[in-house]
Amino acid sequence: MISSEMLxxxxxxxxxxxxxxxxxxxxxxxxxEHVFDFSLGNPSVPAPPEVAALLAKLVCEDPxxxxxxxxxxxxxxxxxxxxxxxxxxFAAGVSADHLYMTAGAAAALSAxxxxxALPGDExxxxxxxxxxxxxxxxxxxxxxxxxxxxxxxxxxxxxxxEGCLNEHTKAVxxxxxxxxxxxxxxxxxxxxxxxxxxxxxxxxGHPIYLISDEPYREIVYGVEVPWLPAxxxxxxxxxxxxxSLSLPGQRIGYALVPPxxxxxxxxxxxxxxxxxxxxxxxxxALFQRVVAQLPGNTAxxxxxxxxxxxxxxxxxxxxxxCPRPDGAFYLFPAVPGxxxxxxxxxxxxxxxxxxxxxxxxxxxxxxxxxxVQPEMLRRSLELFRRxxxxx
Amino acid sequence: MISSEMLxxxxxxxxxxxxxxxxxxxxxxxxxEHVFDFSLGNPSVPAPPEVAALLAKLVCEDPxxxxxxxxxxxxxxxxxxxxxxxxxxFAAGVSADHLYMTAGAAAALSAxxxxxALPGDExxxxxxxxxxxxxxxxxxxxxxxxxxxxxxxxxxxxxxxEGCLNEHTKAVxxxxxxxxxxxxxxxxxxxxxxxxxxxxxxxxGHPIYLISDEPYREIVYGVEVPWLPAxxxxxxxxxxxxxSLSLPGQRIGYALVPPxxxxxxxxxxxxxxxxxxxxxxxxxALFQRVVAQLPGNTAxxxxxxxxxxxxxxxxxxxxxxCPRPDGAFYLFPAVPGxxxxxxxxxxxxxxxxxxxxxxxxxxxxxxxxxxVQPEMLRRSLELFRRxxxxx
Numbered sequence: 001m002i003s004s005e006m007l008x009x010x011x012x013x014x015x016x017x018x019x020x021x022x023x024x025x026x027x028x029x030x031x032x033e034h035v036f037d038f039s040l041g042n043p044s045v046p047a048p049p050e051v052a053a054l055l056a057k058l059v060c061e062d063p064x065x066x067x068x069x070x071x072x073x074x075x076x077x078x079x080x081x082x083x084x085x086x087x088x089x090f091a092a093g094v095s096a097d098h099l100y101m102t103a104g105a106a107a108a109l110s111a112x113x114x115x116x117a118l119p120g121d122e123x124x125x126x127x128x129x130x131x132x133x134x135x136x137x138x139x140x141x142x143x144x145x146x147x148x149x150x151x152x153x154x155x156x157x158x159x160x161x162e163g164c165l166n167e168h169t170k171a172v173x174x175x176x177x178x179x180x181x182x183x184x185x186x187x188x189x190x191x192x193x194x195x196x197x198x199x200x201x202x203x204x205g206h207p208i209y210l211i212s213d214e215p216y217r218e219i220v221y222g223v224e225v226p227w228l229p230a231x232x233x234x235x236x237x238x239x240x241x242x243x244s245l246s247l248p249g250q251r252i253g254y255a256l257v258p259p260x261x262x263x264x265x266x267x268x269x270x271x272x273x274x275x276x277x278x279x280x281x282x283x284x285a286l287f288q289r290v291v292a293q294l295p296g297n298t299a300x301x302x303x304x305x306x307x308x309x310x311x312x313x314x315x316x317x318x319x320x321x322c323p324r325p326d327g328a329f330y331l332f333p334a335v336p337g338x339x340x341x342x343x344x345x346x347x348x349x350x351x352x353x354x355x356x357x358x359x360x361x362x363x364x365x366x367x368x369x370x371x372v373q374p375e376m377l378r379r380s381l382e383l384f385r386r387x388x389x390x391x
Numbered sequence: 392m393i394s395s396e397m398l399x400x401x402x403x404x405x406x407x408x409x410x411x412x413x414x415x416x417x418x419x420x421x422x423x424e425h426v427f428d429f430s431l432g433n434p435s436v437p438a439p440p441e442v443a444a445l446l447a448k449l450v451c452e453d454p455x456x457x458x459x460x461x462x463x464x465x466x467x468x469x470x471x472x473x474x475x476x477x478x479x480x481f482a483a484g485v486s487a488d489h490l491y492m493t494a495g496a497a498a499a500l501s502a503x504x505x506x507x508a509l510p511g512d513e514x515x516x517x518x519x520x521x522x523x524x525x526x527x528x529x530x531x532x533x534x535x536x537x538x539x540x541x542x543x544x545x546x547x548x549x550x551x552x553e554g555c556l557n558e559h560t561k562a563v564x565x566x567x568x569x570x571x572x573x574x575x576x577x578x579x580x581x582x583x584x585x586x587x588x589x590x591x592x593x594x595x596g597h598p599i600y601l602i603s604d605e606p607y608r609e610i611v612y613g614v615e616v617p618w619l620p621a622x623x624x625x626x627x628x629x630x631x632x633x634x635s636l637s638l639p640g641q642r643i644g645y646a647l648v649p650p651x652x653x654x655x656x657x658x659x660x661x662x663x664x665x666x667x668x669x670x671x672x673x674x675x676a677l678f679q680r681v682v683a684q685l686p687g688n689t690a691x692x693x694x695x696x697x698x699x700x701x702x703x704x705x706x707x708x709x710x711x712x713c714p715r716p717d718g719a720f721y722l723f724p725a726v727p728g729x730x731x732x733x734x735x736x737x738x739x740x741x742x743x744x745x746x747x748x749x750x751x752x753x754x755x756x757x758x759x760x761x762x763v764q765p766e767m768l769r770r771s772l773e774l775f776r777r778x779x780x781x782x
């Protein structure tokens with residue numbers, strides 16, 4: 001007599017979480033240093049020291065205002081500071097009125113999906129994609145998730161995408177830098193995507209929105225991450241400071257409805273209304289203040305680049321097939337033999353944890369989260385080599 | 392082409408928020424000290440000093456674990472500490488496995504509603520009730536909210552409630568101490584309620600759950616707040632530290648599915664699954680640690696009692712009809728003449744802000760949130776007297 005869908009979501013824990021829990025159990029048996037856990041996208045570098053310094057200062061302030069409710073979309077001065085930062089970096093042309101502060105990117109995405117979804121609507125995810133999109137779209141917003149097959153180089157297969165669009169398409173979700181592939185969509189890819197969506201919007205007689213999930217925007221290795229609203233007007237941006245400031249547990253992010261979105265006031269109001277319907281009251285107040293006062297600050301992200309180089313070079317040398325990722329902290333190689341589940345199980349026998357790609361829409365690949373200590377990463381390389389030789 | 396329901400929720404800001412914003416505008420014109428704002432349930436007493444001391448200590452700890460993701464239901468040691476506190480205070484007989492840490496009571500309620508709701512289900516709220524229940528149940532969980540009319544004394548009109556139950560009833564929501572009436576349901580009321588729900592569950596052949604929304608549990612003036620799961624097995628408890636520790640902006644609370652709930656493991660899993668579908672990843676990590684380490688601690692709540700006495704005595708003397716509230720920080724008098732909207736507008740002309748009761752399911756009443764400075768409250772009394780005389 002309870003919701004079987006919610007029961008299923010609550011019992012079928014994500015494969016990622018299962019592996020992570022298994023890793024903790026093994027660590028208790030064989031020692032933490034002998035478990036090579038590449039399962040979780042939990043930042044391995046600390047928040048920058050400015051966060052601790054600012055928190056130490058803030059927690060001495062007047063507790064009634066520090067801990068009080070903020071406006072539902074976020075404290076006005078916080079939204080103004082975030083807008084100013086976006087204007088400085090991307091010439092975004094936004095103000096506090098376009099920002100809805102959220103409990104991380106998951107809340108921002110959930111609010112955007114629910115704001116836009118009508119019964120029968122379809123949202124398109126481009127493989128490989130973050131598996132939680134499916135439950136946010138289907139169980140959260142009551143719409144349908146359509147998966148566009150992956151391109152060989154993990155950019156976008158535009159003709160495959162075109163085949164996914166129809167009169168029911170409400171939005172396309174993009175996530176660049178990408179979880180799990182580490183791909184960063186090029187300006188060329190995104191310009192072509194924008195053209196395709198403009199054509200499709202005209203063809204089907206309604207806007208097809210682009211929803212850009214950007215928690216990895218700052219984790220990028222020498223390539224450009226184009227500002228999407230400048231390329232395609234009907235773009236909603238979802239952001240989180242989880243990765244850039246290494247604050248994933250505190251849940252702080254935003255949804256942005258920029259003025260180039262058609263009828264942006266209405267879309268923005270619907271996003272706020274959806275957040276309300278989902279039970280969000282305001283984004284955590286203390287961390288609203290933290291992110292507003294540290295514009296442009298990031299954790300020391302250089303270790304991710306070092307890890308990317310170490311792991312990518314070793315994997316390619318060992319014979320794995322893998323486009324070189326330009327961002328995020330994931331590698332997503334094809335596994336020898338093509339059975340990702342079997343590969344993952346063989347890896348587990350060596351206490352090496354990687355996530356099969358099936359849930360990401362790419363069977364035959366595994367996700368390796370290299371947000372780990374470089375020393376552990378180096379010790380793991382021999383295991384990856386042995387796995388490549390089916391040892 | 393976007394959701395008209397979400398647009399409506401986002402544009403029809405709650406009357407409470409409208410009044411609050413109006414109060415801020417007036418404060419800029421006539422000075423904060425000349426605005427008598429009784430609109431918002433924002434705690435007026437500071438968090439206890441132990442919160443600042445603990446935060447100062449925590450923010451010096453290892454940032455990777457301090458700011459990292461926790462398990463989705465909350466850090467195991469946090470849930471164990473909260474369970475222990477409930478066992479000590481209420482002999483609750485619960486463990487970490489029964490607790491799902493949430494971003495406040497709103498998130499807990501939303502997850503419980505969505506976990507239980509099947510299409511066509513009805514949830515019953517007892518007037519007067521917190522208006523956001525409606526959007527959590529209807530837009531959040533896709534079920535129907537049924538309102539049971541208020542009893543004269545703001546306890547529960549059991550025969551009216553019985554008339555609200557049918558084969559579609561999934562749950563009854565109770566909120567004691569109550570927002571907006573301040574009523575605390577007596578043990579006698581709750582025992583009769585439990586009997587009624589047991590009978591109805593048997594009659595309709597499925598459990599009718601009790602969902603107990605308890606953010607005001609500790610704000611009570613010399614009367615008992617019975618532990619509901621001890622009276623009725625199929626009870627889910629939703630709690631928030633927003634009021635007891637004066638931390639509303641930080642969003643920290645829990646949903647409890649105690650072992651006396653039939654098939655509690657499945658119900659608990661569905662609550663976790665619903666939280667996932669709604670985009671909640673984990674409750675804010677820092678404040679999970681805070682509440683776990685301050686069991687039984689509260690802000691200095693004595694000012695609320697002082698305010699209750701001052702305001703209640705003055706209102707009754709001025710001729711207002713109002714049951715004496717035993718908890719929370721609200722008074723909910725009937726207004727002279729019976730038109731709450733007109734009364735509220737006349738009050739606004741005096742820069743005194745009170746919320747019409749219509750949204751709470753009780754036209755003819757106004758809610759007075761007396762979580763304000765006692766000095767301001769005393770200065771306001773003459774205005775309430777003049778309003779009673781229609782001056």
